[in-house]
Amino acid sequence: MPQDVFAPWLDPDAKPIIQFKNVTKRFGDFIAIDDLTIDIYEREFFALLGPSGCGKTTMMRMLAGFETPTEGNILLSGQDMAPVPPNKRAVNMMFQSYALFPHLSVWENIAFGLRRDGMPKDEMAARVDEMLRLTRLEKFARRKPHQISGGQRQRVALARSLAKAPKLLLLDEPLGALDKKLRQETQFELMDIQEKTGTTFVIVTHDQEEAMTVASRVAVMDHGKIVQVATPAEIYETPNSTYVADFIGDVNLIEGKAGEKEGDKLSISWAEGQPDIIGTPQTSFDKGQTIHFAIRPEKVSITHDKPTNPVAFRGKVLDIAYLGNLSTYHVELPNGQIIKAQTANNRRISRRGFTWEDKVWVSWTDTAGVLLEN
Amino acid sequence: MRRFSWFNATSLTLGFAFLYLPMIILIIYSFNASKLVTVWAGFSTKWYGELLRNEAFLDAAWVTIKVAVISSSIATVLGTMAAIVMVRSGRFLGRTLFSGMIYAPLVMPEVITGLSLLLLFIGIGLDRGVLTIVLAHTTFSMCYVSVVVSSRLVSFDQSLEEAALDLGCSPLQAFHLVTLPIIAPAVISGWLLAFTLSLDDLVIASFTSGPSATTLPMKIWSSVRLGVSPEINALSTIMIGIVTIGVITASLVSKSNVARQQREERAAERLSAG
Numbered sequence: 153m154p155q156d157v158f159a160p161w162l163d164p165d166a167k168p169i170i171q172f173k174n175v176t177k178r179f180g181d182f183i184a185i186d187d188l189t190i191d192i193y194e195r196e197f198f199a200l201l202g203p204s205g206c207g208k209t210t211m212m213r214m215l216a217g218f219e220t221p222t223e224g225n226i227l228l229s230g231q232d233m234a235p236v237p238p239n240k241r242a243v244n245m246m247f248q249s250y251a252l253f254p255h256l257s258v259w260e261n262i263a264f265g266l267r268r269d270g271m272p273k274d275e276m277a278a279r280v281d282e283m284l285r286l287t288r289l290e291k292f293a294r295r296k297p298h299q300i301s302g303g304q305r306q307r308v309a310l311a312r313s314l315a316k317a318p319k320l321l322l323l324d325e326p327l328g329a330l331d332k333k334l335r336q337e338t339q340f341e342l343m344d345i346q347e348k349t350g351t352t353f354v355i356v357t358h359d360q361e362e363a364m365t366v367a368s369r370v371a372v373m374d375h376g377k378i379v380q381v382a383t384p385a386e387i388y389e390t391p392n393s394t395y396v397a398d399f400i401g402d403v404n405l406i407e408g409k410a411g412e413k414e415g416d417k418l419s420i421s422w423a424e425g426q427p428d429i430i431g432t433p434q435t436s437f438d439k440g441q442t443i444h445f446a447i448r449p450e451k452v453s454i455t456h457d458k459p460t461n462p463v464a465f466r467g468k469v470l471d472i473a474y475l476g477n478l479s480t481y482h483v484e485l486p487n488g489q490i491i492k493a494q495t496a497n498n499r500r501i502s503r504r505g506f507t508w509e510d511k512v513w514v515s516w517t518d519t520a521g522v523l524l525e526n
Numbered sequence: 527m528r529r530f531s532w533f534n535a536t537s538l539t540l541g542f543a544f545l546y547l548p549m550i551i552l553i554i555y556s557f558n559a560s561k562l563v564t565v566w567a568g569f570s571t572k573w574y575g576e577l578l579r580n581e582a583f584l585d586a587a588w589v590t591i592k593v594a595v596i597s598s599s600i601a602t603v604l605g606t607m608a609a610i611v612m613v614r615s616g617r618f619l620g621r622t623l624f625s626g627m628i629y630a631p632l633v634m635p636e637v638i639t640g641l642s643l644l645l646l647f648i649g650i651g652l653d654r655g656v657l658t659i660v661l662a663h664t665t666f667s668m669c670y671v672s673v674v675v676s677s678r679l680v681s682f683d684q685s686l687e688e689a690a691l692d693l694g695c696s697p698l699q700a701f702h703l704v705t706l707p708i709i710a711p712a713v714i715s716g717w718l719l720a721f722t723l724s725l726d727d728l729v730i731a732s733f734t735s736g737p738s739a740t741t742l743p744m745k746i747w748s749s750v751r752l753g754v755s756p757e758i759n760a761l762s763t764i765m766i767g768i769v770t771i772g773v774i775t776a777s778l779v780s781k782s783n784v785a786r787q788q789r790e791e792r793a794a795e796r797l798s799a800g
């Protein structure tokens with residue numbers, strides 16, 4: 153079906169709602185955000201992904217107005233935010249620590265922002281009740297924050313930041329304390345809210361699966377820098393560095409040297425006595441240059457008989473991780489290199505094809521992997 | 527549990543006797559029917575009645591209460607503000623000096639505080655009376671308030687205030703709607719502490735008061751020099767009562783808050799585990 157794909161970042165005329173322009177944030181000597189430039193567009197669901205301490209919360213706090221950039225500018229809807237205090241920004245933030253008001257009930261916590269706006273009483277009550285329903289907290293409305301569990305507190309924090317229906321909502325690890333089922337439901341709930349309200353979301357998460365599910369674009373961060381910004385599929389299929397490849401999902405990384413180029417294929421020599429790996433480079437490599445070849449385990453096939461794939465190695469099964477729907481086989485090649493191969497378990501476990509110490513072939517097509525410089 | 531030992535029991539008894547026997551004797555003798563302090567002549571509450579008819583004592587009591595209420599209220603406002611600045615401001619030049627200066631009056635001998643305030647009041651030509659006692663008491667009890675309040679503020683999660691700002695509060699509203707209600711128990715304890723300190727201060731009040739204002743401790747002190755009367759015992763008993771109630775309330779306010787919080791948190795854990 154011909155549907156307009158949502159991709160304002162490809163449209164040169166689109167106006168970003170958030171602009172970071174060469175923003176640097178230092179705490180003393182420590183550089184928390186390092187010369188960061190990024191545009192985020194209206195109605196985006198933008199995910200920040202990165203290890204702990206890489207500056208995700210700091211970015212959020214600068215957007216909300218609790219930290220000021222040491223250098224550079226932050227623009228919201230084209231307006232420089234530097235002189236605007238937090239309470240005057242059309243932004244709401246859900247705090248990583250929840251920051252619920254301990255002296256107020258769940259109901260009052262959610263109503264807090266609405267009261268400040270002077271919303272009429274009955275309208276406010278309706279809005280709070282709607283938020284309670286959305287986060288399934290109806291039964292806990294009269295409780296104080298310390299009388300509910302961690303997951304419930306997190307939902308109160310979410311409800312409180314959603315209540316004011318802001319144009320821009322910042323969520324700092326909003327679903328971390330929820331169990332898997334509720335987390336997935338809430339993710340869909342969030343996407344639904346966005347559909348309905350047109351809110352722009354910036355979400356920080358540790359959980360790459362979550363980022364993949366909800367995000368229109370994902371930014372992978374490292375040490376105050378953004379390493380790659382792209383759609384979840386691009387990030388997964390064509391990471392621009394071993395850091396991103398390794399951070400998102402499981403990956404086999406093999407280091408080698410660039411060999412001869414034949415057409416659009418490049419051969420990579422990587423170990424004595426092993427055939428070269430054939431790959432399809434996106435960028436050009438000099439002969440002899442160090443290359444990291446990255447391939448996802450699910451793109452590696454594992455067979456008893458010699459396969460027809462252009463890249464194939466003989467090895468033995470070292471370890472099997474059974475994950476229910478999937479199994480990951482760790483196959484050791486004669487030179488010690490471990491290759492992970494993942495297969496779907498469409499058969500019952502008793503009739504599974506491979507077991508420990510089995511001699512097998514691992515193989516892949518010449519377009520399955522990515523060639524990376526670093 | 528330690529085993530019971532005669533040595534421990536004896537030291538405990540002697541220690542408490544040393545502390546409280548004089549007060550107990552005072553309280554008992556305030557109910558003595560005899561005019562002579564040293565002779566027991568049966569139970570009576572007549573000295574309490576006498577006290578109520580003694581204009582001088584009543585005046586002094588009124589001055590004391592007035593001074594205590596006003597000075598502890600001002601001290602609570604100023605002390606809380608000082609605590610917030612000291613806890614929040616982070617590092618700045620001369621921070622240690624500043625915090626030292628807030629706490630110094632705690633250890634300053636009262637005679638010196640009193641004398642220096644007296645010199646100040648004479649210097650600026652302020653007539654000594656209720657006002658000067660209030661100023662003096664505010665000065666020293668403010669330090670106690672700021673110690674009590676800052677110990678609470680240290681554990682106060684500042685993201686709560688940020689959340690309030692984020693939801694549209696001005697900084698003042700954030701303080702008033704979020705910070706103050708949460709630190710209220712500490713502020714109330716601070717007020718009660720300042721109140722009782724003002725109530726039983728003799729030295730600083732003596733230095734800073736004039737002929738127009740006499741506080742109860744001053745009145746007691748001056749009448750005792752003419753000989754102990756049963757009325758004084760009755761008065762002292764009342765003051766012991768007030769101070770005891772004040773101190774117990776202050777500690778209950780902060781304890782019950784902690785206890786309730788812990789109880790409810792345990793309940794929440796059971797709830798989420800179940």
Ligand SMILES: Nc1ncnc2c1ncn2[C@@H]1O[C@H](COP(=O)(O)OP(=O)(O)O)[C@@H](O)[C@H]1O
Pocket residue numbers: 179182184202203204205206207208209210211
């Ligand atoms: N107020 C602060 N003072 C000093 N260092 C800070 C401050 N806030 C954050 N940092 C440092 O900045 C880095 C990034 O922090 P943060 O943005 O919270 O990371 P995360 O990506 O885990 O959310 C961390 O190393 C942290 O120690």
Ligand SMILES: [Mg+2]
Pocket residue numbers: 208209248324
């Ligand atoms: Mg963080």
